[in-house]
Amino acid sequence: MADDDHSELPTVLVLRRCPFIALLEPKCSQKFNLLKAWDSPLPQDQFLTTHARSVQALLSSGNGPPITAQILQFLPSLKLVVTNSTGLDHVDLAECRRRGIAVANAAKVFAEDVADTAVGLFIDVMRKVSASNRYVRGGLWACRGDYPLGSKIGGKKVGIVGLGSIGLEVAMRLEAFGCSVSYNSRSKKPSLSYQFYSNVCELAADSDALIICCGLTEETHHMINKEVLSALGREGVIVNVGRGAIIDEKEMVECLVGGEIGGAGLDVFENEPNVPKELFSLDNVVLSPHQAIVTHEAFVDLGELVTGNLEAFFSNKPLLSPAVIN
Amino acid sequence: MESIGVLMPIPMSPYLEQELEKRFNLLKLWTVPHKAQFIKDHATSIRAIIGNASAGADAELIDSLPKLEIVASFSVGIDKVDLKYCKEKGVRVTNTPDVLTDDVADIAIGLSLAVMRRLSESDRYVRSGLWKKGGYKLTTKFTGKIVGILGLGRIGKAVAKRAEAFSCPIAYFSRTEKPELKYKYYPTVVELASNCDVLVVACPLTEETRHIINREVIDALGPKGVLINIGRGHHVDEPELVSALLEGRLGGAGLDVYQNEPEVPEQLFGIENVVLLPHAGSDTTETCNAMADLVIRNLEAHFLNKPLLTPVV
Numbered sequence: 001m002a003d004d005d006h007s008e009l010p011t012v013l014v015l016r017r018c019p020f021i022a023l024l025e026p027k028c029s030q031k032f033n034l035l036k037a038w039d040s041p042l043p044q045d046q047f048l049t050t051h052a053r054s055v056q057a058l059l060s061s062g063n064g065p066p067i068t069a070q071i072l073q074f075l076p077s078l079k080l081v082v083t084n085s086t087g088l089d090h091v092d093l094a095e096c097r098r099r100g101i102a103v104a105n106a107a108k109v110f111a112e113d114v115a116d117t118a119v120g121l122f123i124d125v126m127r128k129v130s131a132s133n134r135y136v137r138g139g140l141w142a143c144r145g146d147y148p149l150g151s152k153i154g155g156k157k158v159g160i161v162g163l164g165s166i167g168l169e170v171a172m173r174l175e176a177f178g179c180s181v182s183y184n185s186r187s188k189k190p191s192l193s194y195q196f197y198s199n200v201c202e203l204a205a206d207s208d209a210l211i212i213c214c215g216l217t218e219e220t221h222h223m224i225n226k227e228v229l230s231a232l233g234r235e236g237v238i239v240n241v242g243r244g245a246i247i248d249e250k251e252m253v254e255c256l257v258g259g260e261i262g263g264a265g266l267d268v269f270e271n272e273p274n275v276p277k278e279l280f281s282l283d284n285v286v287l288s289p290h291q292a293i294v295t296h297e298a299f300v301d302l303g304e305l306v307t308g309n310l311e312a313f314f315s316n317k318p319l320l321s322p323a324v325i326n
Numbered sequence: 327m328e329s330i331g332v333l334m335p336i337p338m339s340p341y342l343e344q345e346l347e348k349r350f351n352l353l354k355l356w357t358v359p360h361k362a363q364f365i366k367d368h369a370t371s372i373r374a375i376i377g378n379a380s381a382g383a384d385a386e387l388i389d390s391l392p393k394l395e396i397v398a399s400f401s402v403g404i405d406k407v408d409l410k411y412c413k414e415k416g417v418r419v420t421n422t423p424d425v426l427t428d429d430v431a432d433i434a435i436g437l438s439l440a441v442m443r444r445l446s447e448s449d450r451y452v453r454s455g456l457w458k459k460g461g462y463k464l465t466t467k468f469t470g471k472i473v474g475i476l477g478l479g480r481i482g483k484a485v486a487k488r489a490e491a492f493s494c495p496i497a498y499f500s501r502t503e504k505p506e507l508k509y510k511y512y513p514t515v516v517e518l519a520s521n522c523d524v525l526v527v528a529c530p531l532t533e534e535t536r537h538i539i540n541r542e543v544i545d546a547l548g549p550k551g552v553l554i555n556i557g558r559g560h561h562v563d564e565p566e567l568v569s570a571l572l573e574g575r576l577g578g579a580g581l582d583v584y585q586n587e588p589e590v591p592e593q594l595f596g597i598e599n600v601v602l603l604p605h606a607g608s609d610t611t612e613t614c615n616a617m618a619d620l621v622i623r624n625l626e627a628h629f630l631n632k633p634l635l636t637p638v639v
Contacts, residue, residue: 019461112467112469112470112492112493113467113469115469116439116443116467116468116469116492117439117443117445119435119439120436120439120440120443120445120468121445123432123433123435123436123439124436124440124445124446124449126610127429127432127433127436127606127609127610128606129433129436129437129440129445129446129601129603130440130445130446130449130450132603132604132606133440133446133601133602133603134446134450135604136590136595136602136603136604137595137602139592139595141587141588141590141604142588142589145337145588146604146605146606146609147604147606147609149609149610149611149614150606150609150610150611151610151611151612152428152429152610152611152612152613153428153429153432154428154429154432172491173488173491173492175491176487176488176490176491177428177432177435177488177491178428272457273457273458273461274458275452275457280453286445286449287448287449287452287453288445288448288449288452289448289451289452289457289461289462290461291443291448291461291462291465294461294462294463294464294465295443295464295465295466295467296464296465296466296467297466297467297470298467299464
């Protein structure tokens with residue numbers, strides 16, 4: 001029930017403002033009482049103790065404050081965390097499980113947009129789209145002649161790391177370009193005909209490019225390490241639309257600077273918005289500011305999904321996109 | 327065949343030059359100071375010309391080479407070759423179809439994604455340190471958008487195949503309707519432009535298709551529409567395109583070709599909704615080698631009196 005006695009709308013706690021919440025607010029505030037922790041002069045802990053003891057639902061942002069066990073302690077009535085991201089690495093899932101708090105994420109709503117970004121970055125690196133765009137805009141085509149040749153995409157072997165909803169969308173797109181797709185995932189997917197590799201290093205050794213589409217967990221942290229990058233090789237290309245920390249960023253930068261891998265298309269980094277400055281002088285790297293999901297359409301779909309999840313919760317109906325948290 | 331004179335007007339591919347030099351007497355026109363004189367001096371030995379997207383063979387050049395037998399173009403588009411005159415004079419013409427279809431179609435999709443998702447622009451955003459101040463803005467989703475293809479030949483079909491993998495409905499305009507394909511046909515380019523989100527130019531350049539993308543078509547495509555030109559610069563009324571982009575009447579453009587390459591309208595350099603490539607549609611090592619091999623094989627076939635592999639005339 002709402003903390004504010006004057007409102008009949010159910011209360012949803014939001015810890016920090018962010019562009020997504022701002023976009024969502026007009027529609028959401030008609031259906032829910034948004035309890036905004038950042039609006040209060042009180043420090044967060046005090047605010048929560050004073051105002052949020054009976055709050056049942058929390059709306060979290062993928063790049064907002066992590067939902068830690070400490071924060072959850074201040075929310076004894078919490079039954080639901082809804083996040084606007086597919087990734088759940090910012091939520092203490094073990095604590096949610098222990099407390100019986102359901103978690104709803106963005107599931108497949110972005111899968112297409114993320115896949116589009118992954119493929120766009122892959123084409124860009126292979127065919128030098130952004131680098132030659134810079135070349136033309138710098139007036140260099142007229143005086144220096146043609147730009148160096150890129151690399152053909154058709155026939156290349158692409159290894160997808162993580163064949164979930166995003167990885168699958170990437171696979172389908174790349175097949176149309178004549179790529180042969182293989183993958184590494186937590187488990188083999190017997191219904192798919194793509195070649196499965198249980199070991200990501202072996203996948204890298206057999207691939208011309210790796211596309212990272214998995215989530216960040218303890219197992220996947222720095223999974224793409226020096227060994228994997230060496231296996232990928234001097235002509236190999238890596239694209240990351242998962243999380244920065246899946247790749248050992250320092251190693252990757254060294255490999256790129258040293259010419260030990262062929263190129264990279266990166267939407268995520270270990271310490272956003274900081275990007276290793278060594279990458280700025282490289283033409284075989286394409287950098288994207290964690291915007292794989294940032295399209296008008298995704299935000300509309302996401303807004304509907306988030307609102308839909310909250311409405312379902314408050315009317316005791318099944319969540320639209322419950323995350324599996326075991 | 328070492329005495330056969332083969333004229334190459336401009337540099338195209340070091341690999342092609344190397345392979346031609348192994349077999350023929352390759353005359354590199356761009357390396358000599360007095361081109362007209364050079365042609366006169368070698369007129370009796372030149373039996374072949376190597377053309378490409380920028381340099382072909384017009385009536386004047388054909389007339390200055392009385393021993394000319396074949397124009398082998400290092401390109402699929404042969405709009406720079408006077409085909410009618412070649413036919414009249416009995417000069418054979420070959421091009422390089424098929425081997426570059428995939429690369430060019432890949433670039434069409436790469437440009438569409440780069441423009442709509444602002445990939446090149448946000449790469450610039452990151453490199454200039456702006457990400458530290460705030461995220462880049464919302465962009466436009468590509469999946470599911472209607473892709474209109476002007477010219478449904480080899481390249482057009484390859485673009486359609488790729489766009490379908492992004493769940494894009496496909497529409498097209500072509501000289502003739504192709505009912506065997508399940509794509510939506512429009513009988514005019516303006517109607518196609520009015521009914522699609524991304525318009526890809528993939529037809530050959532002929533008298534009929536010159537400036538086929540004019541003000542009317544651009545306005546029909548509209549402030550949310552995106553034009554992708556992987557054909558020839560002259561398909562588009564370039565000054566009209568530039569003013570439409572600057573005035574916001576067209577949503578965006580991905581261009582690989584221009585009216586007067588390598589000149590590109592400088593007014594486009596500062597705007598964020600265009601991506602400009604230096605005629606790189608088939609510019610991969612693998613494809614350039616395959617194109618060069620096809621040029622060589624056509625020349626060898628001709629001089630050995632065997633059937634040409636990819637004749638146009």
